[in-house]
Amino acid sequence: MERAYTISIFSENSVGLLNRITSIFTRRHVNIDSINSSESENPGIYRFTIVVHTTEEQIKKMVLQIEKQVEVLKAVYHIDEETVFQEIALYKISTQSVAEGNLVETLIRDNNARILSMEQDFMIIEKTGHKEETQDLLEFLRPYGVLEFVRSGRVSVIKPMDELEELK
Amino acid sequence: MYLEATLTPPIQAKLKTTGADAVLRSLVEEDVDLIFGYPGGAIMPVYDALYHYQDRVRHVMTRHEQGAIHAAQGYARATGKVGVVLATSGPGATNLITGIADAMIDSTPLVCITGQVGSHLLGSDAFQETDIISISMPATKWNYQVTKAEDLPAALARAFFIAKSGRPGPVLIDITKDAQFASLDFEYRKCEQIRSYKPVPEIDLNQVRKAAALINSAKKPFVLFGQGVILGNAEEEFRAFIEKTGIPAAWTLLGLSALSTDHPLNVGMLGMHGNYGPNVLTNECDVLIAIGMRFDDRVTGNLATYAKQAKIIHLDIDPSEINKNVKIDIPVLGNCKETLTELTEAVEFNSHSAWRSKFKEYDKVEAEKVIYKELQPTTGPISMAEVINQINQTTQGDAILVTDVGQHQMIACRYTKFIKSKSNITSGGLGTMGFCLPAALGAKLGAPEREVIAVIGDGGFQMTIQELGTIFQTQAAVKIVILNNSFLGMVRQWQQLFFDKRYSSTEMVNPDFVAIAKGYRIEAKSVTEREELESAVKEMLRHDGSYLLEVHVGKEDNVFPMIPTGASVSDIRLD
Structure with a gap:
């Protein structure tokens, strides 16, 4: 059965490692849903969060292939229930349509969104949440004219306490 | 800096020299006395340095870079040492790719050194510029581009360590021309560990005990051995294991020569054009013991009907090989030189003579139907x-x-x-x-x-x-x-x-x-x-x-036996 898996990879910070990792998916014709990279709590160790839709058999093999890469310290995979994850979305809409639609209160109170910037012509709204939540807001705003929309890759931390022991 | 993390202490005083000279000094430090290659623009400084090392490093100029890398592979496979290849940028580097891919899939230790255009030209479509790092990435165990002369010794130390440790493989070091010309304070420290890299997994003795118990209870055990036995220098340990247990053993294409072909327990070749008995009896054995092999599709035929009746033990150094193609009941990770020693100690003497005679029956049929008239x-x-x-x-x-x-x-x-x-x-x-x-x-x-x-x-x-x-x-x-x-x-x-x-x-x-x-x-x-x-x-x-x-030879002679693609090992055809 195919489902979403979140892969967390801990690695050195080296040129081209991302290429090495993504080719493991490319080779198996697996599409990457989202990808994110940042330095982890350990200085010098980088963390990739990659979301793919695939089977458990396939994800196990791919994670072993990732972990086999010389510059990867550790790679693990989890289903959504085993992680806490979040995405951030930014929406640019015209200030006039927000004003006319009387949207500010709905945005802030009902959607937990924030206004990051307000200009004469446009405003930038930020919302964090799961994809469905940021998507719902996009659909809500669409009739008012969304000038730009962007959603980040998933960032995720894992719930099990013992899996990353060896990185400490 | 990242490359220097875990090198051993310096073994000599620092010496002012050029990047190109540092490449040769590094090769000498790694006891390299023979390399294969082909010169060209972007690697010329290294070739110039080579001129001064002719008494210590022999260079064989092939007629094509593909020839150079296959020669290095032949050298590595015959000696067990790391094969070294030198090539220029662009077409010189891309001509290595077939050999790199070959060495990757056959676990051959290689260090390929390619020249690259000057670092200020990277990405500019300069003459003979190609992105060999990206091109070679999926086919190398590790690769690295050096743009600063001072990084060369550490990069090469790392390259040799990675190429030969654990499951061996090809490594590529791409060196920009300015890094070859630039000067550095040379000191060489061999690389002995990398924090993100575990070449040999720790042995879990519990797994060894489980494997031994299963082997001891087996009535029809069967060993499949691959190149892992050769790469692990475990030929003696392997022979001791099969001789103590009396288990018949068949080889993969790359396992061939790990065990003398006339050894009484050597029952022949596995796979598509392998011997009759080993293929058919794969689907009759009760315990299959795979040692340093990777269940290639040419060995297994149709996976859905492959050794389904058997419990399978897999000894391998590479955790990603476990369950890759065949579901394994008892994985035993580690260098087979060590795991086989432990396993041999834990198993009981046996001879399995009735079971072994089954192989002989199939041998007879194959000899009559195929081998006599071939030989x-x-x-x-x-x-x-x-x-x-x-x-x-x-x-x-x-x-x-x-x-x-x-x-x-x-x-x-x-x-x-x-x-x-x-x-x-x-x-x-x-x-x-x-x-x-x-x-x-x-x-x-x-x-x-x-x-x-x-x-x-x-x-x-x-x-x-x-x-x-x-x-x-x-x-x-x-x-x-x-x-x-x-x-x-x-x-x-x-x-x-x-x-x-x-x-x-x-x-x-x-x-x-x-x-x-x-x-x-x-x-x-x-x-x-x-x-x-x-x-x-x-x-x-x-x-x-x-x-x-x-x-x-006969124009339309065929090779038999043969397992047609998609067929089961037990459906091997004799004609």
């Missing part, structure tokens, strides 16, 4: 197998056999006798035509005391035929046997069996191979008649220096 035909054209038979009788199994890819490869591996390890060199996983001739050159230069025989088809020979020039120039005494059937034989065989004999682009109108060899000033002879074969093989092996023997 000793009395009429018709010369068969490939009788050429191999003749070589066996003359060398007594003491030679290094290098093969290319196709029918001749299957026949040569099926019938050649081996008494020493590291004696079978062939392109297994990638199936690279053109591998043989340069690989044989590398093997001979790596093991000059040994007889090296290159057995090649007429197709593959013409893919790297230009290396005859290198063989002549180096005076490497490689014996070349062309089994000429004027066809791409294996493809033709498939066309005959599965494409209604539509021989699409497989027939070859060949040149005069003897004249070509003589053009390269290599002694040569061509044989068509059975009566001439014995004396021709003897003459070739007696000849002092390289020699080419062309044997005209």
